[in-house]
Amino acid sequence: MSAEWQGYGGEQRLGGNILTADGWLLGDIVWRDGVITAIEGEPVDPGTNDRDIILPGxxxxxxxxxxxxxxxxxxxxxxxxxxxxxxxxxxxxxxxxxxxxxxxxxxxxxxxxxxxxxxxxxxxxxxxxxxxxxxxxxxxxxxxxxxxxxxxxxxxxxxxxxxxxxxxxxxxxxxxxxxxxxxxxxxxxxxxxxxxxxxxxxxxxxxxxxxxxxxxxxxxxxxxxxxxxxxxxxxxxxxxxxxxxxxxxxxxxxxxxxxxxxxxxxxxxxxxxxxxxxxxxxxxxxxxxxxxxxxxxxxxxxxxxxxxxxxxxxxxxxxxxxxxxxxxxxxxxxxxxxxxGLSDRGELAVGRRADLVCLSPRLEVHCVQVAGRQIALHKAPCQGNGDS
Incomplete structure (x- = not known):
């Protein structure tokens, strides 16, 4: 079962097996304005279910x-x-x-x-x-x-x-x-x-x-x-x-x-x-x-x-x-x-950037968030935005 991304107003969340700084939780990771605001769930061994795996980017x-x-x-x-x-x-x-x-x-x-x-x-x-x-x-x-x-x-x-x-x-x-x-x-x-x-x-x-x-x-x-x-x-x-x-x-x-x-x-x-x-x-x-x-x-x-x-x-x-x-x-x-020395990323914890990679149990990428912004995975490589 894939993770489910949801957005409500300014708040967004993603569910699955989440690798937090304190261990694995089965639940939801929540962010607003590109910053993680909550991680909700119960301790889990991710090998015991078919939910997606959510790791720090x-x-x-x-x-x-x-x-x-x-x-x-x-x-x-x-x-x-x-x-x-x-x-x-x-x-x-x-x-x-x-x-x-x-x-x-x-x-x-x-x-x-x-x-x-x-x-x-x-x-x-x-x-x-x-x-x-x-x-x-x-x-x-x-x-x-x-x-x-x-x-x-x-x-x-x-x-x-x-x-x-x-x-x-x-x-x-x-x-x-x-x-x-x-x-x-x-x-x-x-x-x-x-x-x-x-x-x-x-x-x-x-x-x-x-x-x-x-x-x-x-x-x-x-x-x-x-x-x-x-x-x-x-x-x-x-x-x-x-x-x-x-x-x-x-x-x-x-x-x-x-x-x-x-x-x-x-x-x-x-x-x-x-x-x-x-x-x-x-x-x-x-x-x-x-x-x-x-x-x-x-x-x-x-x-x-x-x-x-x-x-x-x-x-x-x-x-x-x-x-x-x-x-x-x-x-x-x-x-x-x-x-x-990057204290704002590298782990999933409240207050860190919402840089996330969501993978299947076979470790195939399903979705990516950069500072909470969902990336289109199948889009051709982009160019710069042209500003100077």
Missing amino acids: FIDLHVHGGGGADLMEGGESLATLACAHVRFGTTSLLGTSMTATRETLETALADAGRIMRAPPVDGADLLGIHLEGPFINPDRLGAQPPHARAGTLAEFDVLDALAPIRVVTLAPEIDGHTALIAALSERGVRVQIGHSAADYGCCCAALTAGASGFTHLYNAMSGLHHRDAGVVGAALAHADYCEMIADLIHVEMGALLAARRAISNLYAVTDATAAAGMPDGEYRLGEQRVYKCGETVRLADGALAGSALTMDRALRNLVSLGLSVAEASAWLSTRPARYL
């Missing part, structure tokens, strides 16, 4: 593209990807850049900033930018184009003025980056270690300087060896928060479960490209051409290049490994919200 902190659009194209691309991902339950996201020339980055972020000031009505909430490169190691590019360079606070300030940067991925072993980590951390920017060949000691120094996370754990970083722990070893030993691509392709089951055991606030991201939500074919990722075939996205040489993952599939993947729906929801909502 998914929060994706690493999204390059979707719906055929890539952030680095500029124009309306951020609006298009926001509207593509919301149909799969993502209610908030960070648009994520690629390593590029300074001119290309400035153009892309200027257009992204314009979209953030006048966001699409039917898209996910735009939290800001995840700057993944160019401050990375040229020997650990992964699918990033060859424009890596040492970071400076001056270049960061220019880009941040165009669109608010919330997360920066960098390689701590690059000269000058320890000081840059400290400066960015003091401003409240989340600095993540990634695309890096750093050794364990360098990573520990970066964490001491203010680094707070790791970008797509295991991928494009120095791996774990018992006499050379590398970036992976530092993450497993010391990370509080850490992102992981939950497509079960970038990271296989055993490695994912090992990280789950070691890192208390591991959270899922998609690292999605323009191919997310689209048929097989050729797409753009920064200045690269990538190819979607089934569940993978690759460069012409066969190397993995981002993903076609959506957050609802990430949820199903995690549950398939034995995580409960409640724990998987924490990976997708609660932990990323806490990592960014």
Whole structure:
């Protein structure tokens, strides 16, 4: 039985198995003006009935593209990807850049900033930018184009003025980056270690300087060896928060479960490209051409290049490994919200935003609410509203 949405005047409600901050309730969640005003019901095991499951909306902190659009194209691309991902339950996201020339980055972020000031009505909430490169190691590019360079606070300030940067991925072993980590951390920017060949000691120094996370754990970083722990070893030993691509392709089951055991606030991201939500074919990722075939996205040489993952599939993947729906929801909502310091979302509780995703017992998306606004799931990806 599906959840039933009802609206009466300014009050709206949705019924089903509701995952609250205090556990599962069978009943109704009520909101007005985009804010949850009540959650009514009785404790329940959601496996004992066929009602829909209501979770906090998914929060994706690493999204390059979707719906055929890539952030680095500029124009309306951020609006298009926001509207593509919301149909799969993502209610908030960070648009994520690629390593590029300074001119290309400035153009892309200027257009992204314009979209953030006048966001699409039917898209996910735009939290800001995840700057993944160019401050990375040229020997650990992964699918990033060859424009890596040492970071400076001056270049960061220019880009941040165009669109608010919330997360920066960098390689701590690059000269000058320890000081840059400290400066960015003091401003409240989340600095993540990634695309890096750093050794364990360098990573520990970066964490001491203010680094707070790791970008797509295991991928494009120095791996774990018992006499050379590398970036992976530092993450497993010391990370509080850490992102992981939950497509079960970038990271296989055993490695994912090992990280789950070691890192208390591991959270899922998609690292999605323009191919997310689209048929097989050729797409753009920064200045690269990538190819979607089934569940993978690759460069012409066969190397993995981002993903076609959506957050609802990430949820199903995690549950398939034995995580409960409640724990998987924490990976997708609660932990990323806490990592960014977002106190108004990530859990379903009175006073929080009415960001909801309603799923069938098979974890298929039935409806999505962004700040209490119901999203048309089968509508084509939207464009910006044209305002400046």
